Amino acid sequence: MNSHGSSFRSLFPKIFSLVIAAAIVLSCGGKPARQLDTISVSPASARPPSGGTTVQFTATGVYNLAPSPVTPLQATWAAAVPNLGPTTAVAIDASGLAQCTPAASGVYWIGAWDLRDPNSRVSCSVVGLFGESPCNSALGTAQLTCP
Numbered sequence: 001m002n003s004h005g006s007s008f009r010s011l012f013p014k015i016f017s018l019v020i021a022a023a024i025v026l027s028c029g030g031k032p033a034r035q036l037d038t039i040s041v042s043p044a045s046a047r048p049p050s051g052g053t054t055v056q057f058t059a060t061g062v063y064n065l066a067p068s069p070v071t072p073l074q075a076t077w078a079a080a081v082p083n084l085g086p087t088t089a090v091a092i093d094a095s096g097l098a099q100c101t102p103a104a105s106g107v108y109w110i111g112a113w114d115l116r117d118p119n120s121r122v123s124c125s126v127v128g129l130f131g132e133s134p135c136n137s138a139l140g141t142a143q144l145t146c147p
Contacts, residue, residue, distance in 0.1 A: 034065040036116045039073060039140030041096075047145040048100055057096040057142055059112035072096070075112035079144070082109055090144060100146030108146065113139040 039061050046055045061073035072095075079090035079098065089104035098110055115137050 033117065033119070034063055036061050036114055036138045037064055038062045039075060039112055039114065039138045041110060041112050041140040041142040043142065045143040045145075048147070053101075053146075054097055054099045055144060057092075057098055057110055057112070057144075059096060059114075059140055061114065061138070073112070073114065075114045075140075078111050080109045080111065082107060090146065098144055100144070104146035106146060108144045110142045110144050111139060112141075113137045 039059050042058050042060070043055075046057070048055055057077075058071060059073040059075040059077075060069050060071040061075070062069045074094075075096075077092045077094065077096055077098075079087050079092050081087045081089075087108060089101055090098055090108045090110075091101060092098045092110060096110075096112065115135070117136060
């Protein structure tokens with residue numbers, strides 16, 4: 001008998017043990033976590049139709065694992081005045097429907113965000129309006145022009 005055959009026989013129990021250990025680890029939560037990578041908001045820029053006050057925005061989330069992308073993404077929505085911060089001149093609901101109030105005039109930012117890892121249990125009430133994302137979240141923005 002050649003030495004290769006006896007070497008394999010002596011290694012087989014070790015290899016078999018490693019394969020079994022890997023299978024156990026993978027079956028016990030060793031799968032990678034599905035996490036949100038990016039959010040895009042559409043339309044990227046909008047104004048209400050003539051005589052109207054509302055625009056529907058939609059958030060799309062792109063994840064690191066399938067299913068991806070997800071549209072519409074259930075995100076948290078907010079409106080802000082560029083370089084100034086939050087505003088009540090534009091109301092936006094949980095579905096992304098933005099409404100220019102009578103006090104609204106000019107350009108506003110619309111932001112949609114969600115936690116990248118929902119298991120992190122981080123509370124994220126404000127997302128840097130809207131430049132940076134300080135709380136492990138993904139952020140997508142759009143522009144709304146009110147009459």
